[in-house]
Amino acid sequence: MSEVKDYGNGYNSENSVAIIWSIEDVEYRLEEYYKPIFNPELKYTKENCMDILHNVVDDHDAGYGVTWESIDYAIENYFYDELEKARKQ
Numbered sequence: 001m002s003e004v005k006d007y008g009n010g011y012n013s014e015n016s017v018a019i020i021w022s023i024e025d026v027e028y029r030l031e032e033y034y035k036p037i038f039n040p041e042l043k044y045t046k047e048n049c050m051d052i053l054h055n056v057v058d059d060h061d062a063g064y065g066v067t068w069e070s071i072d073y074a075i076e077n078y079f080y081d082e083l084e085k086a087r088k089q
Helices: 023-037 044-060 070-077 079-088
Strands: 006-008
Touching: 023 044, 023 070, 044 070, 070 079
Parallel strands: none
Antiparallel strands: none
């Protein structure tokens, strides 16, 4: 039997499942989609990526869950000024 994973707040791998979105997922979208199209000079940090993930949690629609579109929406809002400037160039 595999080890029980603790998710916190009384949730664990014996009574729940957890789907994880990580900083690496945000970085992937920034690198693969946003940097090449909008602004190769777009700078971000792990703290920016974590802020974006927190925004995803705060703003997502529980009826649809978290999707790549949720992450894109949070990125667009977080870097709105930088992306608008890049789009105008």
